[in-house]
Amino acid sequence: MKPEQRLVDVQCSECGRVWQVDLAQVGRDAQLIYRGEESAKVRVECPVCHKYRIVEVPQRWLS
Numbered sequence: 001m002k003p004e005q006r007l008v009d010v011q012c013s014e015c016g017r018v019w020q021v022d023l024a025q026v027g028r029d030a031q032l033i034y035r036g037e038e039s040a041k042v043r044v045e046c047p048v049c050h051k052y053r054i055v056e057v058p059q060r061w062l063s
């Protein structure tokens with residue numbers, strides 16, 4: 001069985017690009033920077049201008 005996808009839309013504050021990050025790939029496409037009881041924060045990189053964005057997601061999405 002394929003792992004469940006956890007796609008979130010992220011918009012870059014620099015260039016306005018919107019792209020999708022699959023939170024099933026945290027550790028590869030996204031870097032975990034904070035993990036709390038309810039929520040977690042991951043850092044993702046804009047594919048266009050390579051600025052970093054912090055995205056807050058439900059902690060349970062990170063299995």
Ligand SMILES: [Zn+2]
Binds near residue numbers: 013014017049050
């Ligand atoms: Zn950008």
